[in-house]
Amino acid sequence: MLSTIIRRLLQGFIVICAITIITFIMLRMIPGDPSRTMAPNATEDQLIMLRDQMGINEPILVQLTKYIRNIFQGEFGYSFFQRANVIKVIAGSLNASIVLFGFALVLSIFFGLLFGIIAALKANTWIDKLFSSIAVVFQSMPNYWVGTMLILFISVKLQLLPATGYEGFKFSILPGIALSLPTIAVLMRNVRASMISSLRQDFVKAAKARGIPGYIILSRYAFRNSLIPLLTLLGSQLGYMVGNMVVCEYVFSYPGIGLQTLYAILRRDYYLVQGLVVILSGFFIVVNMIIDIGYTYLDPRIRKAQGGL
Amino acid sequence: MNFKTKLSNGIKYLQKNKSFSIGLGIVLITIFIAIFADSLTPHVPSKLNPKFKLLPPFWVEGGNPKYILGTDAIGRDLLSRLIKGIQMSVGISLFSVLSSILIGTTIGVISGLVHPSWLDSVLMRITDIQMGFPFIVLAIIILTMVDPTPFSCIIVLTLSAWPTYARVIRSSVMIEKSSDYVDAAKAMGASRARIAIKYIGRNLLPTIIPVAPMDIASVVITESLLSFMQIGIQPPLISLGNIMSDGRNYISTHWWITAIPGFVIMIIVIGLNLVGDTLQTTFDPKLKQ
Numbered sequence: 001m002l003s004t005i006i007r008r009l010l011q012g013f014i015v016i017c018a019i020t021i022i023t024f025i026m027l028r029m030i031p032g033d034p035s036r037t038m039a040p041n042a043t044e045d046q047l048i049m050l051r052d053q054m055g056i057n058e059p060i061l062v063q064l065t066k067y068i069r070n071i072f073q074g075e076f077g078y079s080f081f082q083r084a085n086v087i088k089v090i091a092g093s094l095n096a097s098i099v100l101f102g103f104a105l106v107l108s109i110f111f112g113l114l115f116g117i118i119a120a121l122k123a124n125t126w127i128d129k130l131f132s133s134i135a136v137v138f139q140s141m142p143n144y145w146v147g148t149m150l151i152l153f154i155s156v157k158l159q160l161l162p163a164t165g166y167e168g169f170k171f172s173i174l175p176g177i178a179l180s181l182p183t184i185a186v187l188m189r190n191v192r193a194s195m196i197s198s199l200r201q202d203f204v205k206a207a208k209a210r211g212i213p214g215y216i217i218l219s220r221y222a223f224r225n226s227l228i229p230l231l232t233l234l235g236s237q238l239g240y241m242v243g244n245m246v247v248c249e250y251v252f253s254y255p256g257i258g259l260q261t262l263y264a265i266l267r268r269d270y271y272l273v274q275g276l277v278v279i280l281s282g283f284f285i286v287v288n289m290i291i292d293i294g295y296t297y298l299d300p301r302i303r304k305a306q307g308g309l
Numbered sequence: 310m311n312f313k314t315k316l317s318n319g320i321k322y323l324q325k326n327k328s329f330s331i332g333l334g335i336v337l338i339t340i341f342i343a344i345f346a347d348s349l350t351p352h353v354p355s356k357l358n359p360k361f362k363l364l365p366p367f368w369v370e371g372g373n374p375k376y377i378l379g380t381d382a383i384g385r386d387l388l389s390r391l392i393k394g395i396q397m398s399v400g401i402s403l404f405s406v407l408s409s410i411l412i413g414t415t416i417g418v419i420s421g422l423v424h425p426s427w428l429d430s431v432l433m434r435i436t437d438i439q440m441g442f443p444f445i446v447l448a449i450i451i452l453t454m455v456d457p458t459p460f461s462c463i464i465v466l467t468l469s470a471w472p473t474y475a476r477v478i479r480s481s482v483m484i485e486k487s488s489d490y491v492d493a494a495k496a497m498g499a500s501r502a503r504i505a506i507k508y509i510g511r512n513l514l515p516t517i518i519p520v521a522p523m524d525i526a527s528v529v530i531t532e533s534l535l536s537f538m539q540i541g542i543q544p545p546l547i548s549l550g551n552i553m554s555d556g557r558n559y560i561s562t563h564w565w566i567t568a569i570p571g572f573v574i575m576i577i578v579i580g581l582n583l584v585g586d587t588l589q590t591t592f593d594p595k596l597k598q
Contacts, residue, residue: 011434011437014434015434015437015438015441016441018434018438019438019441019442022438022442023446023450026450026451026454027450029454030450030453030454031454136579136582136583136586137575137579139578139582140526140575140578140579140582141571141575141578142530142533142534142571142574142575142578143530143534144534144537144538145553145567145571145574145575148553148557148560148567148571149567149568149571151560152560152561152564152567152568156560156561239440242443243443243444243445246443246445246446247445247534247538250538261446262449265446265449265450265453266449266453273446273450276446277442277443277446280443280446281441281442281443284440284441284443285441
């Protein structure tokens with residue numbers, strides 16, 4: 001068990017290092033550098049001075065070694081444009097993103113489970129068919145289009161909720177809904193499928209025969225058995241959601257780390273992009289790692305199989 | 310079995326599987342539009358018509374039946390642009406998925422065949438890196454690095470899709486490799502190449518086919534997203550995404566420019582998902598119940 005965890009941690013570490021290096025090199029291959037965006041009217045001499053100050057005149061490999069050395073000293077560099085430590089800039093916009101992501105996640109899990117269980121209990125009735133069709137539609141709508149339509153109907157026509165910016169939870173509701181719809185659909189369909197197969201298992205039938213009340217069968221027997229596949233699914237969904245969050249923040253001009261990333265790339269704010277990429281990919285990798293380790297722990301069959309390998 | 314009975318069996322199957330026939334219908338219509346786009350457009354898609362700027366669709370008050378879905382801010386016919394946009398989006402998505410299947414399959418097969426070895430570990434770490442890289446960030450970096458042409462869009466979209474195939478194929482190859490009939494073939498002295506092609510190769514298609522339609526669906530959405538964010542297909546080329554991004558500035562007064570292309574994407578994706586669903590249940594006996 002311990003060796004699995006160590007191996008996974010090591011793998012995750014290697015992946016993050018590789019992503020950092022790839023980003024570093026690719027960013028510097030983008031034509032145009034930050035000095036020009038910062039001082040559009042500067043003369044060539046002034047630009048060279050500015051580049052020297054920013055430390056982007058040296059060869060890429062030298063810059064890279066310096067950057068990595070600094071990271072090990074806990075120094076992630078400065079944002080050229082916001083003139084502040086990268087960690088501070090990221091921390092400043094992380095709050096809005098966490099609220100958005102958390103809200104979307106709560107919506108997804110709650111409605112995904114609720115609709116999935118209802119559809120499974122009413123399998124092959126019109127309720128099930130209605131829910132399943134809605135799920136297909138939710139899954140097929142482009143996220144950014146849903147966002148734009150929500151702005152049109154809820155913010156512009158009905159004027160119920162604000163469309164852009166972030167000054168409190170009210171501003172997270174529309175982007176949160178847009179972000180959660182595809183995940184609700186995917187979760188619902190999978191909860192439905194795994195609940196239906198759980199409900200057919202012998203131990204559920206046996207429990208019914210013993211006269212155990214329905215809700216206990218549902219929660220203790222069928223649902224628990226469906227939990228492991230759902231956990232894996234949630235892992236991959238969280239990855240998609242991080243990507244979609246960037247998109248939703250763009251559509252709603254929501255000042256979180258996604259929007260921050262977009263601007264940082266367009267302005268060639270090298271170190272800020274670097275820090276943001278580590279945060280975004282690190283989140284994805286850590287979540288998948290936890291889920292991998294988690295289900296090895298939860299499912300005795302996998303635990304055995306891994307010991308046997 | 311002659312052709313007639315095959316046909317009638319096929320029709321019976323379609324009647325029984327309503328969602329599959331709806332999906333297949335949508336997919337076929339989309340392919341038809343993509344192939345014959347140039348002869349289907351009622352107007353020249355790039356032609357400006359200052360007299361008819363921002364016309365609404367014909368069913369809305371003030372609409373002109375000559376411009377069925379209305380016009381955009383500089384008077385270009387929306388229906389014609391949609392048709393060309395469908396052609397572009399479908400073309401790019403198909404090429405992207407084909408090339409990801411090619412790359413993913415190659416890497417998956419190699420990785421599965423040589424497992425366990427250092428080569429397998431290296432290939433799988435590369436797959437991990439690709440999957441761990443936030444796609445949208447990678448796409449923006451690459452598309453600002455090179456010119457955003459259809460070709461570079463295909464490359465970016467391929468990068469996002471191949472790891473899934475590599476993983477799925479690798480595990481299917483590993484399962485086949487340890488199966489009894491491959492052991493039997495080995496015992497009879499079949500060469501490695503023969504086993505790879507004859508026994509393992511024939512199991513690749515059932516692994517790929519059910520995944521492909523849903524993958525095309527998600528690539529259609531991603532492609533339109535890139536163009537919507539103005540980093541994908543650039544004007545004067547038309548894609549469903551950049552029609553919407555044109556309309557974004559007029560969203561509060563002229564909703565149709567943004568609403569209709571998104572709706573079209575949704576319908577295409579629903580079609581692909583319905584087809585994919587059915588293929589998945591057909592190819593996976595566990596889901597058949």
